[in-house]
Amino acid sequence: MRTQAALYEEIDLELSWSEQELPERERTKHVHRLHPYLGKFVPQLAEVFLRRYASPGQLVWDPFAGSGTTLVEANAFGARVAGCDVSAFNCLLMRAKTGIYDPAALLGDVVLLSHRGENTKARRPGSFMRRWYASRSVAELTAFRERIEGTAYPELWEVVLSRSARSARLARHDDLDFPAEPVTGEYFCHKHRRVCRSVGEAEKFLRRYVRDAVLRVQEFADVRSSQDVAVIHGDARLVDPPGPVDLVLTSPPYPGLIDYHEQHAYAYELLGLERRDSDEIGRGVKGYCEDISAVLVRARRALRRGGKIVVVVNDRRGLYEGILAAAGLRLEDRLLRHVNRRTGRRKGEFYEEVLIATP
Numbered sequence: 001m002r003t004q005a006a007l008y009e010e011i012d013l014e015l016s017w018s019e020q021e022l023p024e025r026e027r028t029k030h031v032h033r034l035h036p037y038l039g040k041f042v043p044q045l046a047e048v049f050l051r052r053y054a055s056p057g058q059l060v061w062d063p064f065a066g067s068g069t070t071l072v073e074a075n076a077f078g079a080r081v082a083g084c085d086v087s088a089f090n091c092l093l094m095r096a097k098t099g100i101y102d103p104a105a106l107l108g109d110v111v112l113l114s115h116r117g118e119n120t121k122a123r124r125p126g127s128f129m130r131r132w133y134a135s136r137s138v139a140e141l142t143a144f145r146e147r148i149e150g151t152a153y154p155e156l157w158e159v160v161l162s163r164s165a166r167s168a169r170l171a172r173h174d175d176l177d178f179p180a181e182p183v184t185g186e187y188f189c190h191k192h193r194r195v196c197r198s199v200g201e202a203e204k205f206l207r208r209y210v211r212d213a214v215l216r217v218q219e220f221a222d223v224r225s226s227q228d229v230a231v232i233h234g235d236a237r238l239v240d241p242p243g244p245v246d247l248v249l250t251s252p253p254y255p256g257l258i259d260y261h262e263q264h265a266y267a268y269e270l271l272g273l274e275r276r277d278s279d280e281i282g283r284g285v286k287g288y289c290e291d292i293s294a295v296l297v298r299a300r301r302a303l304r305r306g307g308k309i310v311v312v313v314n315d316r317r318g319l320y321e322g323i324l325a326a327a328g329l330r331l332e333d334r335l336l337r338h339v340n341r342r343t344g345r346r347k348g349e350f351y352e353e354v355l356i357a358t359p
């Protein structure tokens with residue numbers, strides 16, 4: 001087996017795009033930027049493996065589907081696709097991204113949403129809202145939430161509401177992923193390298209993101225296929241794909257890296273979604289290998305002859321050889337990819353491995 005040092009000399013240049021080769025607008029094309037999500041892979045990575053290992057009409061399975069990168073790309077490629085995630089917000093996001101929208105009905109919704117009247121039914125905001133928002137923002141967000149009722153595409157507007165809520169938090173611009181403390185007034189912002197002010201309203205985000213969402217779903221409509229997309233809200237240890245699978249393309253959670261429920265805490269509260277934190281794999285190292293193996297065993301059993309399992313992971317603890325073996329899988333290839341870290345204040349080199357496994 002190659003050592004980690006030797007591995008790092010074997011970076012796969014075909015998969016390690018530079019900023020020039022793969023600018024941000026490509027990485028965030030159409031629905032991929034419908035809502036921020038920490039921990040997704042770039043759509044171009046999914047494209048490469050779909051082209052390599054799948055054909056249009058075949059079934060692609062992602063047991064840890066997250067923000068739906070595999071679902072969106074597999075659909076655009078012309079494959080049938082199914083994805084599972086334990087997080088209710090991620091499932092909402094995936095349904096919004098892969099939904100089919102009638103342009104006239106979309107326009108009707110936009111008109112309905114722009115009628116700003118009195119918010120007569122305002123519910124008392126929850127503790128997260130009270131702590132993390134200016135009172136004007138709370139009023140604007142809750143009023144928009146009421147206007148969503150009666151629209152043709154409530155889930156799309158819930159995603160817009162959540163995106164606006166994320167932007168309107170009393171969080172520093174340079175600490176949007178997991179802000180520690182609310183900030184009010186002025187502060188020195190490391191992202192913009194100047195003094196910035198905390199956010200006092202949500203309406204400007206709501207307006208901007210409604211427009212943006214319409215453009216993005218319409219852009220995706222131009223490239224999407226009519227193949228089936230299934231989103232399953234569940235614990236992947238207990239869920240089987242909906243049929244024989246030709247390609248598994250997934251990136252599992254990794255221990256101690258990202259808290260997938262907490263990163264969208266505002267959405268859970270504002271949208272009244274059920275949290276299943278205790279079912280989230282990767283909250284600790286204990287049991288991690290068994291959990292991922294259990295998911296991969298189901299994937300292996302559903303795999304057609306000749307099918308591949310592609311796992312994208314930053315395996316800094318060297319767990320995956322054992323995990324694959326325990327799942328009855330053979331590691332066929334291991335590709336190393338250099339990831340440009342571009343957002344927030346995280347520093348340093350970042351690598352990702354793509355493991356190609358077969359039964």
Ligand SMILES: C[S@@+](CC[C@H](N)C(=O)[O-])C[C@H]1O[C@@H](n2cnc3c(N)ncnc32)[C@H](O)[C@@H]1O
Pocket residue numbers: 037039040041042063064065066067068069070084085086087090234235236237250251252253254260261279280281282
């Ligand atoms: C690395 S992310 C996947 C990101 C995805 N590839 C994308 O591009 O958006 C891992 C996902 O696994 C999900 N997850 C964690 N535990 C799970 C479980 N028990 N069953 C299903 N999904 C789970 C998390 O909610 C998270 O969305």
